[in-house]
Amino acid sequence: MGIRSLMGIRGARDKPRNSYAGSALFFLFGRSTSGKPVNERTAMQTTAVYSCVRILAEAVASLPLHIYQYTDKGKERVADHPLYPILHDEPNEEMTSFVFRETLMSHLLIWGNAYAQIIRDGAGRVLGLYPLLPNKMKVDRADNGEIIFIYSRDSEENLNFSTYGQIYLWRQDALHIPGLGFDGLVGYSPIAMAKNAVGMTQACEEYGASFFANGANPGGVLEHPGVLKDPGKVRESWNAVYRGTNNAHKIAVLEEGMKYQQIGIPPEEAQFLETRKFQINEIARLYRIPPHMVGDLEKSSFSNIEQQSLEFVKYTLNPWVIRWEQSLQKALLLPEEKKEYFIKLNVDGLLRGDYQSRMTGYATARQNGWMSANDIRELEDLNPIPEEEGGNLYLINGNMTKLKDAGLFARNDTEKEEEPT
Incomplete structure (x- = not known):
């Protein structure tokens, strides 16, 4: 069906409908109460967020992915199914299965949704899968109740599209893996929902960086007993000589009765290190990652670290695995195949x-x-x-x-x- 007919379906606006646009994330993303702007890219610049996203994305991407068939004796792996090499080896000519799943999982953890274009042959069988950026996708519902996906293409990220602007995809043409959401249609971004925690983490990192850029010294004021004609020149000359890590520990020379008085709070008095550690655990809590997996070994020991790793598989990884399995089966298997085949990510190796x-x-x-x-x-x-x-x-x-x-x-x-x- 062409774009004109699709737009005709969506013409009426007098009925209640579900709709979600990638641009709607901006009402969630934005400036946090700490004053730091939080979005999907600035969040990934913090080590805690990057580490958590990498752990989960690589874990899902590294799991064996197979297609199974129900049999009288239980199940058996079906390596000759047309979908098997696409999921197990190469979803498309440009990516391996690992890279494809890692990319979609990172989208899911940052934006709360993962999308991919499904390329099919005339019989409806899947020929390839290509990732789509979640911030350019809008999920809408036509007047007939069917879900449609509207992708805004303004770059060359997907060469299967021959035009720019809004591209309409029917449900059978898109793989959608939603995260936790309120309406069951789309997921909401974990980063956007916890932007204040992420913003505080960014503020802590920036404060530490600026502190060392200032020679590991807090701010202060220069007091002069008289009246300065050009205080700006005095400040600039002071900063030029004593500011920065290269000028740390230099001996200051004060003239004409001038005095230096510290006004900033040293990091140790502000419990800077404790705050940074708490924020790392806060981000780990957001993604339900055991602290020892992001480098915090304070409460880990030889007696409990294996148990924590098993809990990571059961309580953190397994829900994501189920989301993947059910979304892949729903979107990729033909209706007559769903009674006979199923897709499974094997976590048995991680539970050993x-x-x-x-x-x-x-x-x-x-x-x-x-x-x-x-x-x-x-x-x-x-x-x-x-x-x-x-x-x-x-x-x-x-x-x-x-x-x-x-x-x-x-x-x-x-x-x-x-x-x-």
Whole structure:
């Protein structure tokens, strides 16, 4: 359907509708109460935000991504599905699967939404996926109730578009992964929602940088007993000689009874370091990242750091994984395929403990019959043992039996003894 017909669908404005534009982020982004402007790019200049976004984006991008098929025995991986190489290897000619997922995940963590253009063939099968910038996307609803995506193209970020300006995409032409939102249609930016915390982090970093740029000395005033004809010249000459890290610890020479009086608060008195540490934890709390993963090891030890890592997978990473899986299945699988196939990001490797714990768990599973040798070897990324050598056998201890059969052998022996010879 052409642009004209789409605009005709959207012509009526007298009905309630859901709409969300990338430009609407500006009512959330902007100047924080600390006075620092906060947007998606200035936020990424803070080490805490960059670290949290990088941790989650790389974690999701590095997970094995496969397509599975439901079978009578459970599930099996389907490597020959047309969608498999697109998701697992190359979503498009310019990106690997890792880079594509890392890019979309960073969009999701900064803007609260991730979008990609879906290229399909005549039968509706997916041929490629291309990222779209969230701040240029508007999600709207046509009068017939169908969701449409309106992308404002003003640069060469996507060569599949031949024109500039507003480009309309139907729901089947766009992959949308929304974050936490209020209406279920779009997500809201974590950075925008926590702009005061991010702004304070920026203010702390700028204060520290300016403090050292000033020679690690707080501000002060020069007092003169008389009347200065040109105070600006005195101030400039003082700054030229004593201001900056290169001029730190120089001996000041004061003339004509002039005195220097400090008026700034030294960082240690303002608890500067404690404030910076708190703000790092504040950003980590925003993204639910364990402090030890952003470099704060104060409350971490050998006894709890592994548990914190497992909690990161279960409570932080897993919700994002589910968002990805369900969004990919909804947008990429054909309607008739959804009953037979599903897409899964495998986090099992991240949930494994240390070597000794894994071996103990495997031994328990092997001895109690719910895992075979090949099941264990698959989890450890080892080649299977041939079936004729017993690789797929399920074993149990011979001294274990059902409660109702307890004493069965003893009764049989007694019955044999009582039988007449």
